[in-house]
Amino acid sequence: MYRLAATAPTMGAVLYAVGHTAEIIRRAMQLGRVRVVGWLVLAVALVATIVFLVRSHLTLAGIVAAVTLALVGAVIVDLRKRIADLTRTTNLLAASVEDMRTEAAAAAAAQQVTQPPAPTSPAQGTKKPVALSRATRESLIRQIGWNTREQLRDLEAFAYLNAKVTPRALMPALGRWAINTRSMARLADLLAETRPHTVLELGGGASTIWMGYLVEGSGGRIVSVDHSAEFIEFTRADVTRHSLQETVETRHAPLAPLSTAPDSPDWYDTAAFADLSAVDLLVVDGPPGTTGPRARQPALPALWDRLAPGAHIVLDDMHRDEEKATVDEWSQRFNLTVIDPGTTGIAILRAP
Numbered sequence: 001m002y003r004l005a006a007t008a009p010t011m012g013a014v015l016y017a018v019g020h021t022a023e024i025i026r027r028a029m030q031l032g033r034v035r036v037v038g039w040l041v042l043a044v045a046l047v048a049t050i051v052f053l054v055r056s057h058l059t060l061a062g063i064v065a066a067v068t069l070a071l072v073g074a075v076i077v078d079l080r081k082r083i084a085d086l087t088r089t090t091n092l093l094a095a096s097v098e099d100m101r102t103e104a105a106a107a108a109a110a111q112q113v114t115q116p117p118a119p120t121s122p123a124q125g126t127k128k129p130v131a132l133s134r135a136t137r138e139s140l141i142r143q144i145g146w147n148t149r150e151q152l153r154d155l156e157a158f159a160y161l162n163a164k165v166t167p168r169a170l171m172p173a174l175g176r177w178a179i180n181t182r183s184m185a186r187l188a189d190l191l192a193e194t195r196p197h198t199v200l201e202l203g204g205g206a207s208t209i210w211m212g213y214l215v216e217g218s219g220g221r222i223v224s225v226d227h228s229a230e231f232i233e234f235t236r237a238d239v240t241r242h243s244l245q246e247t248v249e250t251r252h253a254p255l256a257p258l259s260t261a262p263d264s265p266d267w268y269d270t271a272a273f274a275d276l277s278a279v280d281l282l283v284v285d286g287p288p289g290t291t292g293p294r295a296r297q298p299a300l301p302a303l304w305d306r307l308a309p310g311a312h313i314v315l316d317d318m319h320r321d322e323e324k325a326t327v328d329e330w331s332q333r334f335n336l337t338v339i340d341p342g343t344t345g346i347a348i349l350r351a352p
């Protein structure tokens with residue numbers, strides 16, 4: 001009696017530990033309680049059979065072995081059922097993945113094809129999924145992830161810009177052919193820090209309108225020059241729509257050979273700058289790169305004498321090697337300080 005009382009707590013602890021462990025295994029393997037109890041009984045029966053055999057209790061060992069065999073049979077039946085269930089689920093999943101792939105391929109094809117294909121009857125129609133290679137799939141997933149992050153960064157920059165501007169009409173879209181949203185936000189910071197009186201922009205468009213709003217409060221003015229008669233009209237119409245005529249002046253300057261640099265690609269007709277002096281900020285976003293190699297390189301040599309001391313120079317499209325080469329050349333030749341080499345897409349430089 002005394003021994004029973006002494007071993008009871010130990011037995012209790014062992015039972016608790018076994019039960020607890022069994023519960024953890026049950027959850028990890030997502031097994032039902034009945035199944036776990038079955039496995040436990042089987043384990044106990046096996047141990048009991050071995051113990052009875054060792055102690056030569058052959059009758060007891062035979063009975064327990066028979067029970068164990070029956071249990072093993074039940075477990076085998078149970079396992080077969082589980083395997084059949086898993087196979088069915090796997091087949092169902094494979095079928096729905098195949099359906100999704102077929103639908104995605106059909107949607108992609110529908111975007112490319114102008115004429116819809118002749119409909120096939122369900123009897124003839126066999127689904128032909130477009131099999132994407134693993135490398136293509138991974139590349140697509142990487143691309144989608146990259147685009148999503150870019151869009152989030154653009155949204156963040158747009159929210160930042162939006163807090164600084166109260167538009168009087170729909171704002172022109174940033175990005176694509178225009179300066180990107182993050183660069184525009186960086187430019188907005190530069191305008192707020194330096195409060196330029198005269199901004200000269202080479203290559204007008206969406207940035208002209210955003211800059212117009214950003215400087216009108218501090219009495220700044222923007223002269224925006226463009227080589228394209230067509231696009232300068234677009235920008236001019238936008239200036240009027242946003243009532244920015246007091247702040248923004250647009251000038252057309254067709255591209256022409258530079259008398260001071262005959263070997264350079266054609267650049268803006270310099271007559272467009274004749275009346276300008278003490279420019280505090282020069283924004284170089286034109287001529288377009290398609291005009292010729294290093295199309296923007298002539299800007300600083302041609303306009304250096306028109307800049308105010310300590311003027312800032314901004315050059316867009318810093319992802320291009322030719323713009324990087326231009327920044328290197330300008331910095332050395334004019335002793336410029338590189339404030340930003342192009343983190344967002346624009347380089348910011350300061351004259352001595």
Ligand SMILES: C[S@@+](CC[C@H](N)C(=O)[O-])C[C@H]1O[C@@H](n2cnc3c(N)ncnc32)[C@H](O)[C@@H]1O
Pocket residue numbers: 177178179202203204205206207208226227228231232234235285286287288
């Ligand atoms: C690199 S883009 C940048 C223009 C501007 N700095 C901006 O960020 O919005 C340069 C050229 O785009 C052209 N452009 C202006 N408005 C445009 C428009 N709505 N669509 C396409 N191109 C345009 C102009 O001829 C301009 O010189």
